[in-house]
Amino acid sequence: xxxxxxxxxxxxxxxxxxxxxxxxxxxxxxxxxxxxxxxxxxxxxxxxxxxxxxxxxxxxxxxxxxxxxxxxxxxxxxxxxxxxxxxxxxxxxxxxxxxxxxxxxxxxxx
Amino acid sequence: xxxxxxxxxxxxxxxxxxxxxxxxxxxxxxxxxxxxxxxxxxxxxxxxxxxxxxxxxxxxxxxxxxxxxxxxxxxxxxxxxxxxxxxxxxxxxxxxxxxxxxxxxxxxxxxxxxx
Numbered sequence: 001x002x003x004x005x006x007x008x009x010x011x012x013x014x015x016x017x018x019x020x021x022x023x024x025x026x027x028x029x030x031x032x033x034x035x036x037x038x039x040x041x042x043x044x045x046x047x048x049x050x051x052x053x054x055x056x057x058x059x060x061x062x063x064x065x066x067x068x069x070x071x072x073x074x075x076x077x078x079x080x081x082x083x084x085x086x087x088x089x090x091x092x093x094x095x096x097x098x099x100x101x102x103x104x105x106x107x108x109x110x
Numbered sequence: 111x112x113x114x115x116x117x118x119x120x121x122x123x124x125x126x127x128x129x130x131x132x133x134x135x136x137x138x139x140x141x142x143x144x145x146x147x148x149x150x151x152x153x154x155x156x157x158x159x160x161x162x163x164x165x166x167x168x169x170x171x172x173x174x175x176x177x178x179x180x181x182x183x184x185x186x187x188x189x190x191x192x193x194x195x196x197x198x199x200x201x202x203x204x205x206x207x208x209x210x211x212x213x214x215x216x217x218x219x220x221x222x223x224x225x
Contacts (some may be wrong), residue, residue, distance in 0.1 A: 004152075008150075031211060033213055033214075035213075040198075040219075040221075041218065041219070042200065042216035042217060042218050042219055043153075043200070043216050044216070045213035045214075045215070048211050048213060050211065087152065087153070089153075096141045096158070096160055096204060096206050097155060097158060097168075098153075098155075098214060099155075100145075100152035100153040100154075101152050102150065102151055102152040103152055
């Protein structure tokens with residue numbers, strides 16, 4: 001079966017660091033994506049990992065361990081505008097299909 | 111500017127009525143997708159198309175139909191057979207041809223409600 005797990009909600013303080021975890025069990029793996037989605041809006045692409053290790057992109061970093069079926073998104077120097085849902089998605093091997101987790105709703109407080 | 115356009119933004123359907131949601135992209139992407147998003151749930155794949163004149167069912171295709179007559183367009187019809195159509199519908203597109211690092215790009219969505 002296909003399963004992607006993320007925490008439902010998280011809270012953090014402006015200026016802090018937060019880590020959003022994602023674990024997956026899929027029939028084949030061909031990359032993991034993180035998207036940001038503000039309420040009522042379209043998801044926007046944040047990061048992509050296919051090899052083990054850390055990918056850094058400004059305030060956002062994403063980590064992957066294929067052997068553990070685990071990824072995390074690290075957000076540094078949190079800003080109020082980072083309050084959004086963060087979606088983890090796995091690309092199924094040999095297709096263009098993505099399987100999405102339920103998303104993690106992050107609230108950043110002053 | 112290139113992008114994906116979904117219309118309308120809000121749509122209301124009467125019981126027993128079919129409605130069609132529009133999705134157009136000018137990104138020259140081969141693959142297009144339709145997702146449904148319900149509150150507290152992730153995106154669920156309805157249909158996808160990797161090339162013109164071809165499409166495949168996703169995980170929740172029952173009660174929906176699509177066509178892909180042009181590369182730029184992938185309309186979704188919500189039929190009367192779909193018993194719980196109220197949801198936020200998202201269209202996406204991506205470069206295909208095995209380029210696995212290419213993300214899907216999303217339109218702004220259509221929110222469908224039952225009258």
